[in-house]
Amino acid sequence: MFNRERTRRHMTDGAFASPFPVEDPVALAALEVAQSGLAAAVRALADATVRTRVAAPDLAAVAEQVETLTARLLAEAQEGPLGLETDSAGRLRDHGNAMVGMRNPIAPPLVVTGDESGSTSCALTLGAGYEGPPGYVHGGIVAAVLDQVLGSVPAHLGLPGMTAYLNTTYRRPTPLGAPLHCRGWVERVDGWKVHARGEIRDAQDLVTAEAEALFVVPRWAREHLDRPTGDAAGTAPGGEAAQEPSAS
Ligand SMILES: CCCCCCCC/C=C\CCCCCCCC(=O)SCCNC(=O)CCNC(=O)[C@H](O)C(C)(C)COP(=O)(O)OP(=O)(O)OC[C@H]1O[C@@H](n2cnc3c(N)ncnc32)[C@H](O)[C@@H]1OP(=O)(O)O
Known part of the structure; x- marks a missing residue:
């Protein structure tokens, strides 16, 4: 079983210690600052792209510049998704996660906290890029937030599972650009x-959406969870990603 002591007070994607030592934590920490800085800048670009009213010639010029920058990043890039990596603090991180990923400009990014009782919590504000109905959050994004915050409930219990089902009830529209709070519990x-179970509340403390969900530790992962934290998660040496269920 995962070491519960070590699962406390960490963000969802840092809930587990990595079995792989970090060669140069200082250099890796500096790289992480640069990676999260890039993600934040691209996130701001995505938001500006949605909201800009500049004229067509400017749009075309910006698109050209962005294409140049994209090519620069792809000069050295990995083929597929990131999977799990070891961070400078020696925690397992899913930096590419669509909701919490530090390197992912698509992620809000959520910062989910939790405790050993399995209660999780996340304050968030979603901008124009997450729109569904005019002025409100897209229902799929609402479900994704609930999936992530409720999904970190089992992780904090040392039972990281996959979502078997997530039944979401939308009580009222979830506003964009205003503070929201999502909670999950066992x-x-x-x-x-x-x-x-869990819910999202708006700034007036009204429930906008609630969900009940089942998370199941996949059969292929169970043998890893029978061992101490250090052996968990099936990552390959060097912090390479474990992406395929068949990998374990
Ligand atoms: C694990 C190691 C990694 C460690 C490192 C973690 C670091 C990160 C930490 C924390 C992150 C937390 C944040 C996550 C948040 C986001 C989560 C997602 O978005 S997940 C993507 C969407 N979900 C899928 O793609 C699942 C697809 N489905 C499956 O893979 C399988 O169906 C699965 C795993 C759910 C179950 O498959 P089976 O082969 O392992 O086991 P079977 O025998 O089918 O089921 C086991 C038990 O569960 C019940 N069950 C399964 N599905 C059910 C359902 N839909 N309704 C009711 N019961 C169900 C079965 O009846 C069975 O129950 P009985 O043991 O007999 O009592």
């Missing part, structure tokens, strides 16, 4: 299955 643990 309803019931049944062996490798964790039933969780």
